[in-house]
Amino acid sequence: MATTIRLVFLLAALVAIVLAHPAPAKIQKRSFKVPRSINRAHPRGLNGPDAMRKVFSKYNFYTSAGFIANTKTPVTLEGLRIAANNGSTNGSGTVAANPEDNAALFLSPVDIGGQTLNLDFDSGSSDLWVFSTALDQASIGQHTAFDPAKSASFKVMQGAQWKITYGDGSGAAGTVGTDTVTIGGVTVQNQAVETANQVSQSFVRDTNTDGLVGLAFSTLNTVNDGTKKTPQKTFFDNVMNDLDQPVFTADLDPDGTGVYEFGKIDQTKFTGEMAWIPVNASSGFWQFPSAKFMVGNQTFNNPSASQAIADTGTSLLLVDQQVADTYYSQVRGAQLNQQVGGFIYPCGAALPDMAVAIGDSYMAVIPGNAITFATVDQANTTCFGGVQGNQGAGLQIYGDTMFKAQFVAFNGGNQSLGFGQKPSI
Ligand SMILES: *[C@@H]1O[C@H](CO)[C@@H](O)[C@H](O)[C@H]1NC(C)=O
Ligand SMILES: *[C@@H]1O[C@H](CO)[C@@H](O)[C@H](O)[C@H]1NC(C)=O
Ligand SMILES: *[C@@H]1O[C@H](CO)[C@@H](O)[C@H](O)[C@H]1NC(C)=O
Numbered sequence: 001m002a003t004t005i006r007l008v009f010l011l012a013a014l015v016a017i018v019l020a021h022p023a024p025a026k027i028q029k030r031s032f033k034v035p036r037s038i039n040r041a042h043p044r045g046l047n048g049p050d051a052m053r054k055v056f057s058k059y060n061f062y063t064s065a066g067f068i069a070n071t072k073t074p075v076t077l078e079g080l081r082i083a084a085n086n087g088s089t090n091g092s093g094t095v096a097a098n099p100e101d102n103a104a105l106f107l108s109p110v111d112i113g114g115q116t117l118n119l120d121f122d123s124g125s126s127d128l129w130v131f132s133t134a135l136d137q138a139s140i141g142q143h144t145a146f147d148p149a150k151s152a153s154f155k156v157m158q159g160a161q162w163k164i165t166y167g168d169g170s171g172a173a174g175t176v177g178t179d180t181v182t183i184g185g186v187t188v189q190n191q192a193v194e195t196a197n198q199v200s201q202s203f204v205r206d207t208n209t210d211g212l213v214g215l216a217f218s219t220l221n222t223v224n225d226g227t228k229k230t231p232q233k234t235f236f237d238n239v240m241n242d243l244d245q246p247v248f249t250a251d252l253d254p255d256g257t258g259v260y261e262f263g264k265i266d267q268t269k270f271t272g273e274m275a276w277i278p279v280n281a282s283s284g285f286w287q288f289p290s291a292k293f294m295v296g297n298q299t300f301n302n303p304s305a306s307q308a309i310a311d312t313g314t315s316l317l318l319v320d321q322q323v324a325d326t327y328y329s330q331v332r333g334a335q336l337n338q339q340v341g342g343f344i345y346p347c348g349a350a351l352p353d354m355a356v357a358i359g360d361s362y363m364a365v366i367p368g369n370a371i372t373f374a375t376v377d378q379a380n381t382t383c384f385g386g387v388q389g390n391q392g393a394g395l396q397i398y399g400d401t402m403f404k405a406q407f408v409a410f411n412g413g414n415q416s417l418g419f420g421q422k423p424s425i
């Protein structure tokens with residue numbers, strides 16, 4: 001009897017130790033906001049092909065033509081034949097992205113051991129990783145690099161490492177420590193911080209991101225001890241139980257800036273009732289079925305639909321190929337351009353609304369006027385769509401094209417997503 005009680009106490013003490021590490025400092029605020037802004041320091045944004053390449057390589061998708069995932073050098077847009085209004089081509093030459101009209105780089109300030117970095121909040125991954133001073137200067141370039149030596153609170157996690165690899169061989173890797181991380185005024189002590197000592201060219205080129213704050217489920221975290229996985233908790237998992245509600249919301253404006261709010265659902269940000277959809281967290285993503293879509297007023301079934309994930313770290317709405325084909329069949333002059341790697345159309349074309357199913361009961365509407373991602377030519381006559389096909393990759397990735405039209409709550413308590421239609425853009 002006495003032994004049993006002692007054992008219970010011992011277990012309780014162990015549980016308390018385990019739970020106490022890492023722990024948020026006493027949270028005074030039970031909810032907090034973090035702005036998401038365009039990184040003005042880095043003038044060049046993502047163009048359409050960059051955005052396609054980024055999502056294909058993030059999710060390890062290959063294309064039959066290999067023109068996106070397998071190439072590490074930017075697709076050359078010289079000599080692109082541009083769709084004319086009647087659907088034929090107009091061979092007027094040079095194509096360049098206009099960074100101003102596609103706000104693809106969104107950063108939020110994060111304090112790590114007293115150093116402020118601008119990180120991308122990414123609901124499609126689960127690592128908090130940063131450019132660090134362990135990288136050579138050429139790789140750091142214009143990035144802000146975290147210097148562990150200058151942080152009094154950084155502690156090395158002995159033997160721990162992390163590595164993210166993509167299908168095209170690109171990736172990032174490094175060592176791991178813990179540090180005091182403050183986001184929106186809320187602090188987590190002993191948050192796992194993954195410092196990069198290797199980054200491939202695609203990250204070097206992407207001067208817009210000093211690192212990521214992964215907000216998918218902690219099971220996807222890549223930290224390991226060299227032989228086995230030792231997944232670390234995300235910042236959200238660490239603070240979740242101390243919040244008023246175990247949620248964070250993404251409220252993105254049409255220009256892609258906006259606010260992430262933790263702990264609270266602001267009912268004024270959407271119209272009508274919020275629709276709640278259970279997520280399938282088995283893959284570690286905020287994943288759900290999406291087997292129906294609408295183009296304008298017409299509803300289509302997608303019987304062989306891939307499941308979909310909600311990913312704030314992706315610019316586009318990447319749908320099953322037949323969904324994109326069906327959508328652009330309703331857009332005058334649209335064509336799937338192999339060289340650009342996606343659907344383009346004359347910027348003057350009328351775009352129907354698009355809706356994608358979120359689970360079985362909710363259709364997320366994206367107004368036609370919110371579909372365009374970027375122009376592809378200097379004259380702004382040809383546009384690259386924010387809705388693109390996944391070329392049979394087997395997963396639909398619902399990124400910022402959707403978030404600009406939908407207010408989305410990520411509920412880690414009951415593993416569900418809440419959707420509310422934003423007032424029309
Ligand atoms: C489409 O436009 C091009 C260039 O203006 C023209 O040469 C062609 O005849 C047009 N085709 C049709 C089907 O109208
Ligand atoms: C092609 O587009 C350019 C730029 O918009 C325009 O100046 C030119 O007249 C167009 N040519 C044809 C054949 O439509
Ligand atoms: C999850 O929790 C929210 C409250 O935050 C509730 O409205 C919703 O019905 C729940 N969803 C599921 C699928 O349990």
Ligand SMILES: *[C@@H]1O[C@H](CO)[C@@H](O)[C@H](O)[C@H]1NC(C)=O
Nearest residue numbers: 280281282283287288289307
């Ligand atoms: C949940 O996701 C997994 C992995 O993507 C998939 O294999 C499974 O079919 C899904 N389950 C349901 C109920 O949709």
Ligand SMILES: *[C@@H]1O[C@H](CO)[C@@H](O)[C@H](O)[C@H]1NC(C)=O
Nearest residue numbers: 295296297298330351352353
């Ligand atoms: C779609 O439906 C609405 C309401 O029924 C109607 O007002 C609108 O004209 C329809 N649009 C199209 C393109 O059919």
Ligand SMILES: *[C@@H]1O[C@H](CO)[C@@H](O)[C@H](O)[C@H]1NC(C)=O
Nearest residue numbers: 098099100101375378379380
């Ligand atoms: C195209 O759009 C960009 C961004 O809005 C603008 O700066 C540029 O002047 C436009 N070019 C033309 C030829 O209208």
